[in-house]
Amino acid sequence: MNTPNAFIGKTTEPSHAEVDAALGSAAPLWNELIEEVTADAGKLTQEWKAIYANKYGWSLRLKKKGRNVVFMSPCHDCFRVAFTFSDKAILAAREAHLPKAAEQALASAPKFPEGTGVRLTVHRATDLPAIRKLAQIKLAD
Secondary structure (H helix, E strand, O other): OOOOEOOOOOOOOOOHHHHHHHHHHHHHHHHHHHHHHHHHHOOOEEEEEOOOHHHHOOEEEEEEOOEEEEEEEEEOOOEEEEEEEOHHHHHHHHOOOOOHHHHHHHHOOOEEOOEEEEEEEEOOHHHHHHHHHHHHHHHHO
16 A cells, blocks of 8 residues: 555645654655755756645655656655656666666556656665656656
């Protein structure tokens, strides 16, 4: 079962302190991923969104020139990341020699009209390199 978003039912955007508290030991990983993707992409916009906050909670979107790069959803002691990839980006990701968990996420990713939705959960620092690589693929697409 999916780990639930830490801010389900919250009616206002979470503060930095609330995000850190919810993430717990994963807070440094959250910040590191934002820093790494920003270093790769240049200037990014951070935008919090809650679509059906009572059911799904809040997510942070990292955007470059109005285009979503990665969605980050805080959970308790971990966080989820999501990408929407074009067919070209999916092919590049499959050829990127990613860890088994990332390859499985690509293989089981649902396809939508706007692209293929890939979701991964970050629990430890060793999860970050694959996610950074996926963000680089998204930026190159």
